[in-house]
Amino acid sequence: MSTHKSEFIQTLVERGFLHQCTDLETVDARAVKEVITAYVGYDATADSLHIGNLVSIMMLHWLQQTGHQPIVLMGGGTTKVGDPSGKDETRQILTDEKINANISSIRQTFDSFLTFGDGSQDAIMVNNASWLDELAYIPLLRDIGRHFTINRMLTFDSVKLRLDREQPLTFLEFNYMILQAYDFLELAKRHDCTLQMGGSDQWGNIINGIELGRRADERELYGLTTPLITTASGAKMGKTAAGAVWLRPERYTPYDYWQFWRNTEDADVGRFLKLFTTLPMDEIARLDALQGSEINDAKKVLANAATALLHGDDAAREAAETSEKTFESGVTADGLPTTDVPKAELESGIPLFALLARAGLAGSNGEGRRLIKGGGARVNDIAIAEETAEISSDSINDDGVIKLSAGKKRHALIRPV
RNA sequence: GGAGGGGUGCCUGAGCGGUUAAAAGGGGCGGACUGUAAAUCCGCUGGCUAUGCCUACGUUGGUUCAAAUCCAACCCCCUCCA
Numbered sequence: 001m002s003t004h005k006s007e008f009i010q011t012l013v014e015r016g017f018l019h020q021c022t023d024l025e026t027v028d029a030r031a032v033k034e035v036i037t038a039y040v041g042y043d044a045t046a047d048s049l050h051i052g053n054l055v056s057i058m059m060l061h062w063l064q065q066t067g068h069q070p071i072v073l074m075g076g077g078t079t080k081v082g083d084p085s086g087k088d089e090t091r092q093i094l095t096d097e098k099i100n101a102n103i104s105s106i107r108q109t110f111d112s113f114l115t116f117g118d119g120s121q122d123a124i125m126v127n128n129a130s131w132l133d134e135l136a137y138i139p140l141l142r143d144i145g146r147h148f149t150i151n152r153m154l155t156f157d158s159v160k161l162r163l164d165r166e167q168p169l170t171f172l173e174f175n176y177m178i179l180q181a182y183d184f185l186e187l188a189k190r191h192d193c194t195l196q197m198g199g200s201d202q203w204g205n206i207i208n209g210i211e212l213g214r215r216a217d218e219r220e221l222y223g224l225t226t227p228l229i230t231t232a233s234g235a236k237m238g239k240t241a242a243g244a245v246w247l248r249p250e251r252y253t254p255y256d257y258w259q260f261w262r263n264t265e266d267a268d269v270g271r272f273l274k275l276f277t278t279l280p281m282d283e284i285a286r287l288d289a290l291q292g293s294e295i296n297d298a299k300k301v302l303a304n305a306a307t308a309l310l311h312g313d314d315a316a317r318e319a320a321e322t323s324e325k326t327f328e329s330g331v332t333a334d335g336l337p338t339t340d341v342p343k344a345e346l347e348s349g350i351p352l353f354a355l356l357a358r359a360g361l362a363g364s365n366g367e368g369r370r371l372i373k374g375g376g377a378r379v380n381d382i383a384i385a386e387e388t389a390e391i392s393s394d395s396i397n398d399d400g401v402i403k404l405s406a407g408k409k410r411h412a413l414i415r416p417v
Numbered sequence: 418g419g420a421g422g423g424g425u426g427c428c429u430g431a432g433c434g435g436u437u438a439a440a441a442g443g444g445g446c447g448g449a450c451u452g453u454a455a456a457u458c459c460g461c462u463g464g465c466u467a468u469g470c471c472u473a474c475g476u477u478g479g480u481u482c483a484a485a486u487c488c489a490a491c492c493c494c495c496u497c498c499a
Contacts, residue, residue, distance in 0.1 A: 366465075407446075
């Protein structure tokens with residue numbers, strides 16, 4: 001196989017971003033001679049994106065780095081309807097204020113990966129509410145609906161799978177692909193956007209946009225998808241006990257984020273370095289070749305690089321230091337999550353299980369008790385086995401805090417105030 | 418509109434009058450082994466300062482000493498027919 005002509009496609013391929021493309025040769029050729037404008041769409045259902053979105057964010061990053069223009073499309077309009085994909089959970093109706101607040105919070109994440117501005121290669125963020133809100137039903141049916149045949153819509157996986165499993169598919173959901181197709185057409189008209197990127201599950205929706213572009217406006221549009229990233233064990237990435245791994249620090253601290261990457265499975269390190277860091281390929285090849293416990297060094301590099309990319313160099317360094325102290329030197333690090341407890345309360349003694357719950361290491365007092373019974377609870381690194389043990393100010397260590405641990409990895413500090 | 422089937426804990430899914438805070442598996446948490454990895458093995462997995470109390474099997478009532486289990490109405494889902 002010959003290598004690709006454009007830096008953009010070359011980068012995507014060698015780093016493992018490319019799953020499918022509607023016309024790789026043409027996109028490759030165009031990327032050589034002109035600035036390509038491409039977009040990825042994101043829903044605004046929460047105030048933060050998560051690890052699952054990171055692959056496409058990195059792809060936008062490389063798009064810009066290789067000389068092209070990224071568009072971040074926020075689904076402000078589609079979120080108002082509620083994303084119909086997934087199960088038939090009751091959709092949360094979000095208010096406009098909430099959606100807009102979500103969008104501005106999410107925007108901050110993109111500032112870490114993209115350069116926004118007015119230049120030809122500067123990224124822009126747009127909200128599909130600005131056109132979807134104004135759509136009128138009859139004109140939409142007449143101008144857009146006429147280009148879709150039910151016959152064809154029924155062949156798309158998103159629809160077909162649902163029908164095959166004999167699961168209900170509402171008319172609303174059925175229309176979702178039309179709205180997304182419409183987004184692509186609108187972006188093509190407004191911003192001369194010619195490429196839509198997304199996860200492999202978006203393939204059908206992307207195709208629809210491309211077809212609509214050709215039929216409604218004689219535009220030549222392209223689509224490109226990333227593979228679904230799973231861990232080597234087959235688990236969907238980014239689903240941890242506490243829930244999703246969020247990208248906003250308010251939801252998921254830089255320290256936890258660093259730890260998330262540090263705990264990558266051996267088999268995933270090379271792949272993740274390529275996808276989630278911007279380290280040069282030869283450096284990654286060297287790290288990927290490490291064997292046995294040396295792989296831990298590669299994991300630290302991964303954690304440092306990925307955290308620095310999202311949260312900045314300082315935050316990454318701090319997280320690395322806290323981790324080093326906690327796991328390798330056995331020193332109490334002040335970068336751990338800290339809970340303030342009034343001195344007076346400590347004087348009179350607090351049951352350990354309650355303190356574990358307050359520090360967030362246990363979800364309830366009962367869980368705290370179970371943790372102690374199971375032998376996973378430690379105070380200042382000393383295991384406590386007595387379920388009703390009380391902690392008082394006697395436990396305050398030389399650093400003026402009490403260090404609590406749940407298992408080997410989860411630590412927190414109690415600070416008397 | 419008619420005829421059937423079904424709604425159980427984070428998820429899947431058993432139970433079909435008391436011994437049921439509810440089998441089993443998954444997931445999660447903890448322990449052992451390691452390298453803050455994987456695999457494996459073991460324990461735990463509703464809440465409550467707790468030999469007890471409270472809340473839970475779609476909703477609301479009822480039968481019963483006793484109901485997730487029986488009855489009624491209602492809500493929701495699925496299949497077939499129209």
